[in-house]
Amino acid sequence: MPKGPMWDGRRIAGKRGVSTTGALIGARDRHQHTESRQVWNRAFTSASVKRYEPIVIRRAAQLVEELKKRCIASAKGKQEAHVDMSRWMSYFSFDFMGDFVFGGAFELMRDGDEHGLIHTLESGLFLPSLTQHIPWCLDLFIYMPFLGRQMKSLGGLAYRQVQKRLKGGSVNDDLFYHLNDEAHVNSSGPPPLPVLITNSVTAVIAGSDTTASTLSNIVYLLSRYPSCLSRLRAEVDTAFPPGKAEPTESVKLAQMEYLNAVINEALRLYPPVASCLQRAPTKGSGGQMLGTSLFVSEDTAVYAPPYAYHRDPRYFFPDPDRFWPERWLNETRKDKGVVLNVNAFMPFSIGPANCVGKPLALLELRIVISYMVQNFDMRFADGYREDQWEDDLRDYFVTQRGSLPIVLTVRMPPA
Template sequence: MLQSQVLAAVLSHYWFRNNEPTITTAATSLLILPLCSLLLEVTLLTNTPRLYAIALGYLVYYLTLSTSIILYRISPFHPLAKHPGPLLCKISKWTGVWVAIKGNSHQFVKDLHLKYGPVVRVGPNELSIVDKDVIPPILGKNGMPRGPLWDGRRFHQANSLNEKGYDSIIDVRDNKIHHQLRKDWNIAFNSTALKDYQELVEARGKQLRDHLHTASVQSKNGNANEPVDFSEWVTHFSFDVMGDLAFGGCFELMRDGDAQGFRRAMEEGILLPCIMQHIPWINLLLTSIPFISAKMQVFSAFGVLESEKRMAAHTKRKDLFYHLYEVPGEKTDRSDAEQLELIVSNSLLTIVAGSDTTATALTAIFCFLLSSPRVYGRLRAELEQAFPNVCAVDGWPEIQGDTLVTLPYLNAAINEIMRLVPAVPTHLQRAPEPGSGGKLLGETKIFIPEGTAVCIPPFALHRDPRYFSPDPDAFIPERWLDGGEDLIYTTNRDAFIPFSYGPANCAGKALAMAELRYTVATLARCFDLHHYGCKNAGPKELQAKASEWTSSLKDRFVFEKGTKLLVEIASRKQADSG
């Protein structure tokens, strides 16, 4: 009887070696196949099924399967055997799961590269590569499609509940389908559309400015020196901007706070996909459990409700919804149900991709600015020279959005923070096309076998001294300046991918940069900001503030803010105006 269990286990391992598992195949292999083998053998040989025989059979099956898998993965016969990496990572993805739960994937992978070199085996069938020369063949026009990680991040697993195999453009694993879907997004973020979105950003930026002005002179206790949670305000701001962009306005977090709990539901829901991306085949099982998927369901229901409201509205506001679905002369052959499904997925993607990422970047740049008075002072001087005029109506400095792209130090500071705190720090994952046999990565001669995933981790890449030196972990905007100041720095722009790279890069990159420029310029020009309790602090204490905040970041595919950024804030509004 035990021989059949050993044979069944070996055959299961052989099948898994050549196929990506799903919940159906995993259940068949781990539960049904050994049971069928046991029942058949017990029936034929003894005709008296016994509980201990079945238990022993399962034990032998699982031990044989585990042993076969482990021995193969650490053997010289494995396709990735020549690549270095931790033994536990070679054996199983559960190391990745544990690191993901702790939120430390970005630092874990960076440390692995420091120890093992530019190519590291981070999973049984996954490599992480820190090398600028592999970026085009992996992420570029002729690169590879997205890897199996995206099956784990999908709300419905491909080829099971979701027949089309994807939820939205961000998890499409077929390059041809992605190309078709991306056309609409490229149109929705062209130069004409960006001018419309800029108005939304500036209106919300002024609202944030006014709220911070109020916070600077009032507090619950009437104490003007009480700290302001800067990270909370910019998070509310970024959600309001994305709500305007996706649905024509729906959140009003700056005004009302998170009264409906949608921001909280989204933030609480990002841990589960972060875990499932390491074990994609378990996706359907976990998302079928009500209490586990409840937060996702709440946010999805919100998307349906707001999409239906926006479809029924006859607004003249040219938001993302308008540019994707309502441009005059554009027709679609989709049914109403298909159109609604597309609208919901794209709108929720817009909010998820553009809200907390922007808030994290804004919090990061002001955390580092306030920790470096020299940098902050130079930026303020540039802004004061560019925008010397004060509005006679409201007393605020007048910020012209069109001018911001020409300000070298502002853009250098933003580039530097996007280098240090990229939106997606670790998991830009791709995999060879099925049936291709694998892919050779250009002149590097690194071969990626079919069935292997490969990641380029921006957090580790951006801090590699080969590409950014000296002090690759330090906040030094001058490394991005032309005209002589950059000569003492190595700054390899080919290794700078804060918005990914190639045809699947961030469609909203231009909007994100415009939003960052306007918000940073407005707040730095209109307020005097200091770390709370550090107005007269020295360099070491200020740097400790930046280090404390940075170390609290959690890698949940995108960065999740940890420690609050508490600031003292004083308005520079002219009191005798408006």
């Protein structure tokens, strides 16, 4: 079933009369979506993702080195290193997405967020979280200064990065290489500038905020459940002995059962897009059957909220609200008392409009978490309430987070 009307309210609004037809995020027509998606698919083939692997590794190693600097500086002052890991995961993910989308754009891990990039992007998500429910209001809101300012700032940021990339080019086949048809695949040539801007900002937001949220969720959960951290560390240390090997082999990482169980369980409890997977019958179709028993009439939209499905005891049992990575292990799934319905697991959505970047996102999660577990001990800062994390979560389509104060200690490699 095609995307529903909420997507009309999530486009990056621009000037009156300027069309963004061809942009993936707002493509509700099935034919148009398929055509737009083909461009993105070329950037996410197995071979393409393999080419991005060194960039992920370089940025993950940089994250570890920057965090180690803070640990060393704190130790010199005889203090513990208190780090907001929610913020640092945003730094990592934005830096990487700048590399991936534009061939290099951001250096937040090195310089900090001196230009307010994260604030601009996160603030720009708030208005669409409202207009997605009343799509016809978007064109009105964007021209109200007190409502549309953040959306305009977000659009301006995207415009500047696109212009910079168009002028400077890239030494890598980044995502923009495909979005701008620099390989001359399409007979119609490159897309219009508004489409380039919309697709580019969509990629940065979709690939950075969601990854940062999941990485932060995993750090939170491992800090809350030290026994899970210990088990994961044992698996990582066995596969990549500290001081001898870094966790950089993607094939081996993909086969590490407990690592992937931790990632799946974090995605189950805290899907980055918690509620807004909306679909609706094609206009003019009269309606569409869902399965064999449910008819959805035209002009009716349906939601499949991952957060609710993922915590439903009919699909995940026992303890659907508890962090229990073991439920994903083969040995556990043999237990007849354990229910794990993978068809109800949809952190990357499902169907033709699912997340095109899933393979790259999983690569990032595996590498970064393995690097963190191999190099650091971690625990909550004194005074941090364990349930504060959930209290601070906000559903703005992509889940927005509060701070995550973690005490980091550098692990010493064995002699």
